[in-house]
Each structure stands twice: as structure tokens, then as C-alpha cells.
Amino acid sequence: MGRIVAERVRGLWRGGAACLWLAGMAANALAAEPGTRPHVVLVVVDALRADRLGCYGFTENTSPELDALAAQGVRFSRALASCSWTRPSMGAMLTARQPRSLGLYEERNEILDDRFDTLAELLRASGYATVGATANPITNSVFNMGQGFDRYADSNVVLPWMGVQTVDGKTVGDWRREQLPFASNLFDKVIADVQAYPGRPCFVLTHVMEVHEAWRGSKSLTRPEYAARFKGRVNRGYLAAVRQVSADIGVFVQRVIALPGWEDTLFVITSDHGQGLKSHPHVPLSTAHGRYLYESHLMVPLIFYRSNGVLAPRSVDRPVRLLDLMPTVLDYLGLPVPAGLDGRSLRPLLEGEESDCGLPEAFVAETQYRAYDKVAVYVPEWKYIENRDRRNGMPPQELQRFGIAEDGKRTSELDAQPDVVARLKAFLTDWENRMPRVSPTPLKGDLSCEERGQLKAIGYLD
Numbered sequence: 034m035g036r037i038v039a040e041r042v043r044g045l046w047r048g049g050a051a052c053l054w055l056a057g058m059a060a061n062a063l064a065a066e067p068g069t070r071p072h073v074v075l076v077v078v079d080a081l082r083a084d085r086l087g088c089y090g091f092t093e094n095t096s097p098e099l100d101a102l103a104a105q106g107v108r109f110s111r112a113l114a115s116c117s118w119t120r121p122s123m124g125a126m127l128t129a130r131q132p133r134s135l136g137l138y139e140e141r142n143e144i145l146d147d148r149f150d151t152l153a154e155l156l157r158a159s160g161y162a163t164v165g166a167t168a169n170p171i172t173n174s175v176f177n178m179g180q181g182f183d184r185y186a187d188s189n190v191v192l193p194w195m196g197v198q199t200v201d202g203k204t205v206g207d208w209r210r211e212q213l214p215f216a217s218n219l220f221d222k223v224i225a226d227v228q229a230y231p232g233r234p235c236f237v238l239t240h241v242m243e244v245h246e247a248w249r250g251s252k253s254l255t256r257p258e259y260a261a262r263f264k265g266r267v268n269r270g271y272l273a274a275v276r277q278v279s280a281d282i283g284v285f286v287q288r289v290i291a292l293p294g295w296e297d298t299l300f301v302i303t304s305d306h307g308q309g310l311k312s313h314p315h316v317p318l319s320t321a322h323g324r325y326l327y328e329s330h331l332m333v334p335l336i337f338y339r340s341n342g343v344l345a346p347r348s349v350d351r352p353v354r355l356l357d358l359m360p361t362v363l364d365y366l367g368l369p370v371p372a373g374l375d376g377r378s379l380r381p382l383l384e385g386e387e388s389d390c391g392l393p394e395a396f397v398a399e400t401q402y403r404a405y406d407k408v409a410v411y412v413p414e415w416k417y418i419e420n421r422d423r424r425n426g427m428p429p430q431e432l433q434r435f436g437i438a439e440d441g442k443r444t445s446e447l448d449a450q451p452d453v454v455a456r457l458k459a460f461l462t463d464w465e466n467r468m469p470r471v472s473p474t475p476l477k478g479d480l481s482c483e484e485r486g487q488l489k490a491i492g493y494l495d
Contacts, residue, residue, distance in 0.1 A: 072298040074237040080245040081304035083334045095275040098283025106338030111352040114306045117330035118323035119171045122305040127151045129359040129376030136473040138401040144177040146474040152359045153181030162230035166219040167240040216241035220285040247274035297341040304333040312438045317425040323402035326409035327439045410457045417457035
């Protein structure tokens, strides 16, 4: 089903907006010669907290390969996800639009609407071949997350609520009983696929799940040689999974660079969100992700590494957002950035300039995951959070200092800082007035009998 939907949306352009974008591309000197642009490889490590990597200050040996790439590239020290669970965050990352502007709130009957241009679509229109592979069923192409990809490999496992699903006539496995695909399998897949496009620049997206699955025991993706590490350490399984995926990414990077014509490749390594772990001992159900908007859930790594050494090594301390990734990649490649995006290009920061890049004074993140409803405003020193769901006895508002392990009302300074609260609350009110929530988009269209049967099986049609 995912491939059927992906074929329908693949390469479609929406009238005048696409024409204007293409006209801008033609006028751009750097965009005129596709062969001069690097390949682009985006690696998303699901549920990876920035502060569990050595290059972000962690003292355990979890990530030597990622640390080496960060040392040779540009590391953004404070990158904020737009949401603390996958599909809204990935949608925002790939479209440079806030999740509420995309209508992405909940897990089930919501897709990324065709009217939003993705990074893959824009790069494909500029001459890039586009190849993607995901281990996470939440970003399977049935949710329209394969927009713009010439080839997009779905996860071969579905979540229990998706029901029975078939791909190429074969029943897809149930997550309760089976493992998700390994990162190494995804890396093999995309390396094989890109070789179908010799002489063309390629955009590659891989979304790997080792860290997300660290807690699953025998169904985890952690190999025995890594599972045996970090004995006696808090969150041992998580650290072992980080160590493994770092090693696998290191091998993947070297394999990619060794491909003929791939000596010049821009790698972008990040995550869709973090993981609470044991950082919030008095906050119920905070160990995973999706339900809260603390730093552990939102602060993710963001590393740019270009294999030909053109991108000078540096660390950027200015706070940025995953929302800014799509316009940054386009701008860095010399391609025009579409108007009307919520994200901003960080190219000046990548190239060592002092610039505010047009970023807002405060960043907003939110989640509506599984009946939770929270919104947060982040500024350099503070986080103002509204717990609108009031679940688990959480206070209606929190004001937390940046850089601490938040613990609900125990660490909140709401009453002690009324001026800060008033300022951030006013910012949020104005932001929400300018950014109303749009309705979600269910899967729709003129479907065949086969498609209708598949959609009914996974809960989209009655």
C-alpha cells in the first residue's frame, strides 16, 4: 500500500508555486550545473538525545565515530525539535513548516498532505535522484512521508494498531513479535539504490531505529558485542545502542565516500526527537518520548560534514531548530528557498558568519501525542511550558531554567519569575494567533478496490 500511495504523490507539482520555485532555480548560478553540487545524505537516528554523545559533552565512550565527524564538520550545539515524537517532527524537518501548519498531531489517521513541498521534492526538481529508507513504520509511505522520492523503502514491520498490511503480496510483520529493520540493512539498501543513478547528484534519507528500540530486550536491534558494554551504567541499553549506531554510521559514511563519484558528499546527522530516560524522576511516564517537552525530549544532535573538506570545522552555539534544516540544505546547495516557510536557512552559520539568520527570538515546540496536549516556548535561558492536558498531576504551567534536568513543579520557577512568565506567555499567545492549528489530512483520493481493502485493514476506512 505504501508504495502505491508513494507512486501517486511522487513528483507531483502544485501549479504556480512549483513554477515560481523552478524559475528561481534557473536564475541561480550555482543551481545551473547539477554536476557541481555534492550528494546529500541525511541520517536520522530516532530518539537520540544530543547529550548522550561525546561531542555534546557526554563522558562515556558512546560515539567516537560521530564525534570524529562533528570534529571535522559543523556541530550545532543547541538544536531543538519541533515535537517530541516522530511524524510531526519529521514532517516539520522535511517541509520547514510547524507541525500545526501541516495538520500533524496524532499517530493514526493523519498524513503529510500533498500540498506541502518536501526537501526530496525540491531536490528532485533540481536534478537530484532521491532515495529513502525508513525502519520506522510511523514514517512509512502510507502516511505520505515518501513524497518526492524516486525510491522509498518502507519499514517491514507495522505497529499493532495498523492491522494487517501487505507489501508486494507479502504480509508485513507485527512489531509485537518481530524486530524492526537494522540500520545496516537500510544502509545496504540505499547504497544499492543510488547506483541506479550514475552521473546524477543524489539525495539520500535513512531513518534508523537502534536507539529507539534499545529497551525491547530480545527484540532490540543491539548486537551482542555492544549489548555487553556499559555494565553498571544508568540507561545501559540506551548507551549500548548509541555506541552501535555510531559505529554503523561511521562504516556507512566510509562506504558512501568510496562509491565512484561520491567523493564529495554532504552528510547531515540528526534525530527526530530525544528520550526522557531517567532524567525526570518525579514526572510520570517521562522516560520515553512524545508526552513531554523537556530538553531530554527535544534537544537533538545536528552535525553537517562534507567529505571533501570544503566545510570548515566549527561549533555553532546559537540556538537553532530542526525546522531550519530544509532551507539550510537548499541554500547551501545554491538552490532557491521557497517563500512562506516557517524555517530559516542557517547557511551563514554553516559558513562561519555571524548572523541571526532571521530566526525568531523564541522557539516553540508542541505535542498532542496520545491525548497529551503541551506547548513550550524555548529561549536561551528559559523554557515556559503549558500542560494543557493536565495529565499525571502536572501543573498547568512550568517555567524551567535551560540546562537543568527538569522535574516538574519541583524545579519550576513559575512563581519566582513573573516577568519572564509574562513575556513568554505573551509571545506564545501572539504566536498561536499567527499560527492557528489546521485540520489534519486523512488519506484520501480515488482508490482502487485493492487500495480500499488495504486502507480498511489498517484503520483508515470504515
